[in-house]
Amino acid sequence: MSESPKQEVLPPQVLLGAYAQGVFPMADHGEIVWFSPIMRGVIPLDERFHVPRGLRKALRKKPFEIRWDTAFREVMECCAEREETWIDEVILESYCLLHDWGYAHSVECWDEEGLQGGLYGVAMGRGFFGESMFSKKTDASKIALVHLVEGLRASGFELLDTQWITPHLRQFGAVEVPREEYHRMLMAVLDDQDSGGIRPPELRGPG
Template identity: 50%
Template structure:
């Protein structure tokens, strides 16, 4: 990792993502960002995504209303908010401002899960060519972030994406088939993905979306 030496702009962010770097802050109140380039990268397979029978049932039951790009600012604010597992966050004010700018340019997207009018889960990330860089997710209700992830994967598959970067492997993400990829191999995958034409589809045809989610069940994890 390296300390910031220059002002970070949305354009610099996109150049950094293109070569495999991403920024973080040490804490919510930190004034300095640093770049990360992990030796092992967490990658969620778009082909072979693991959707368990239990979660597939939950998705079919539709306990939440799912939208995309309807509440980006609220999603990133919730991702930065204190949670039982950690009261601090790597999302500081500058990170939020940069991602809001990227969202305004059409490069950053969110998936939201709603219970009535209450936002109960979601995630956000950056799209660049056929690569989607997942940044963070949150959940305030059972399975809300997991269902949001399923909807993200279905949209990415429909839109022609080839790479879903999760940054790091975690026990939570492992249930979806997340793999650790060595840096050199990841950058080979990334170089191909960012040059692949793709489109983030915020509001896909309902029948096509349902069929894509159903297709994810072909390789259940349990």
Template identity: 50%
Template sequence: MSDAITPQLLLSAYAAGVFPMAESSTSDVLHWVDPQRRGIFDLDSFHISRSLSRRIARGGYSIRTNYDFEGVVAACADREETWINAEIFALYKALHQAGFAHSLEVWETEHLVGGVYGVAIGGAFFGESMFSRRTDASKLALAWLVHRLRAGGFTLFDAQFITPHLASLGAIEISRSAYHERLKQALPLDATFDPAGYAPTAQSVMQRKIQTS
């Protein structure tokens, strides 16, 4: 790992609105990125289509959080082109061990079939990457994650770059200045990835309601 980048520096970078990327899995150089146009999810406007609602309700899967964080990162990196190199992997593993990086995972029995991971600071969640080994598994992960973030008091869900897949789920693109303003408002909040009494059900996730016990 480069001496120049530490987990603490990475947290400071997120708080300043930038994030790292490598050119490829074999590259030993990281670049700081602060896009002119930023992809985000409005947590109150996440789009759950009829087909996704049916998939959520059909079941046959379980949701776990932080059960196999490294497995999620490894699965996200397991593609022909990836910005996750060894240094990125080590940095996020360290952030996970420190309680800042989290994964939400979709399991079929004991098989990890989808998931998403990211970094939480204050009321901001910085989504890093997701993967799917089954149809709609990444959509399931996002739906359950958005519900959890709302329950935990988050106000900003950073998706970094907009894609047609994310746009179909309600992601929008905003300017750099608008993003930094939202970030400034979110950072001081006391949000949590594991809210007390949080007990989501498929029905509550489909309706975007928050259920606690």
């Protein structure tokens, strides 16, 4: 873990190169700190992915309209609206630029009152690297996650990285894997990349 000098934006090439090595940034009191957890959180995209029964009932009611990539910046801003956040202006602008490049994506839950929940992350090869999520109404972030998994499956993705495990994610079947195993998984989903290790993902929403 190391710190970098203050800057206005992290270049997309730097961010993508870091993700390709299993490293991701977070802001801490005005500094950008880079992490590579010893134990990595992963949500399986196969039959081990579990939707809790109560959430399945909520999904059948279709309380939200699901949109992809229509309000990326707003999703990030909502994720940052908490007492303690690692999303500062540098992180915000860096990932918005990565979104402009076609590598960062948002899944959004909307209703007649506006944006009520969602998540965002980075897509490379056949891997998606989840960054943060938020809810303004009950189950909104969970519903966004279910639609993310559906979209990733439909697009042939094989890895959903959650960085760390939380009780919120564990109920979906999230597990921890050692760093060495995670790196093997990472290389497997990036093995069809060009010499730079990166190409724009073909990510599409469910349906």
